[in-house]
Amino acid sequence: MNRRKFTFAAATLGLGSAVYGASAFSFPSLKKRVGVVGLDSSHAIAFTKELNANTTNESYKGYQVVAAYSMGSPSIPLNAERIPKFTEEIKKLGVEVVASLDALLRKVDVVLLETNDGNVHLQQAEIILKARKPLFIDKPIANSYEDASKIFELADKYKTPVFSTSSLRYITGIEEIDKKTVLGADIYSPAYTEPSHKDLYWYGIHGVEMLFTLLGQNCVSVQTQHTTDFDSYIGEWDGGRIGTLRGIRKGADGFGGVVFIQDKIVQLGAFQGYNPLLKQIISFFETGKEPVQRLETLAVCKFIDAAHQSRLEGGTKVILNNK
Missing domain, CATH: 3.30.360.10 (Dihydrodipicolinate Reductase; domain 2)
Structure with a gap:
């Protein structure tokens, strides 16, 4: 095998980003409840502050963070410090911190997956998508092309939209x-x-x-x-x-x-800052249309x-x- 050639298994994922019917994910106007999974990323706090302090901003369409689950990877030294700190910070923003992912999913309509450990995103995404909660996965989508491919396959299986991108x-x-x-x-x-x-x-x-x-x-x-x-x-x-x-x-x-x-x-x-990205995320939650095509996200993973x-x-x- 030529070691200079880096091959990837082809995933059967279609030719572009999937768009699911409105019945799969749309909510009555009063349901704008956002859940945050992972309190080991500064984005969890930044996104919550932006959304919850700007409820009249038309771009955010009334979406607010109402619950968070601190699931993260404390084995990463940075996260061992961050998780307890960000847990207290998000409580001060009026967000309920729950004891399990299942508890969070019962309280929210859409999810921001903020865990910064890409190694666990596939496992976390499967639970969230199976519950049919539209999902934004903060960078990185995973720690491999293979895991990223499986996440999109799960989105198709459960007919629930997902996308991931960097704010940059x-x-x-x-x-x-x-x-x-x-x-x-x-x-x-x-x-x-x-x-x-x-x-x-x-x-x-x-x-x-x-x-x-x-x-x-x-x-x-x-x-x-x-x-x-x-x-x-x-x-x-x-x-x-x-x-x-x-x-x-x-x-x-x-x-x-x-x-x-x-x-x-x-x-x-x-x-x-995060305002341009949050506008895209909220539009995604409203429409189910992925702002970044999945094939491009997978191409990013191939490159890395x-x-x-x-x-x-x-x-x-x-x-x-x-x-």
């Missing part, structure tokens, strides 16, 4: 670019790692999602250069287009990049898995099998 898809300037004109992009992002995850799934996925937002799902190869403090990823997309990601772990960090298009070079702006393999093999170019 909505960084200033990115939506105004005509993606058909993009010739390439150089992106930078923090890329802190956690031993339980393949490198980019833990934090650098933000930068990967920016690349795929700009260049689309058809990445054909990736090559990783790794040092203790930095990573550089060179991806080739269809048409010979090049997208690069600089992953930062030392010195000043942030999100941004340069986009090369047909007639000019565009500098991306600053991270806008292949980039990890490239690092393990000393920086070899890894070919993505997109069939």
Whole structure:
């Protein structure tokens, strides 16, 4: 077997994002109850503060976080500190903290899965989707292409919509670019790692999602250069287009990049916060339409898995099998 070729089992997932009939997930106007699963992510608090403090914001359509379950992975050192802290914080925001996932599902209509451990998302998602609760999975969707594929299969099985994305898809300037004109992009992002995850799934996925937002799902190869403090990823997309990601772990960090298009070079702006993403999530809960196509989400996972393999093999170019 050619170790330079990174192959993936094909999942029978259709050609695009699924849209389920309104009867599968829509609710009477008075039912706008959001549940948060996982209090080991700062997003759990940020999303709750934004939604619950802005009940008259038309974009949020009355959705409020009413219950939370602190399920997380305390074996990750950061989470051992965060879970008790965020549990107390969310209580102060008027949210009921329940003792089990089943208890939460009885109290809510839709779910934000905020557990930051992608290794347990498949298990958690199965329970939530089986209960027919429309589901947003915060990054990462999983810690492998295989698990991400199974999550979408479960969504089809239970006829319940699910999607996952990074908030950096909505960084200033990115939506105004005509993606058909993009010739390439150089992106930078923090890329802190956690031993339980393949490198980019833990934090650098933000930068990967920016690349795929700009260049689309058809990445054909990736090559990783790794040092203790930095990573550089060179991806080739269809048409010979090049997208690069600089992953930062030392010195000043942030999100941004340069986009090369047909007639000019565009500098991306600053991270806008969570409001643009929350608008997409609420629209998804209302309509069942996935803002990010599942095939693109799976392509992100293929890229990350292949980039990890490239690092393990000393920086070899890894070919993505997109069939």
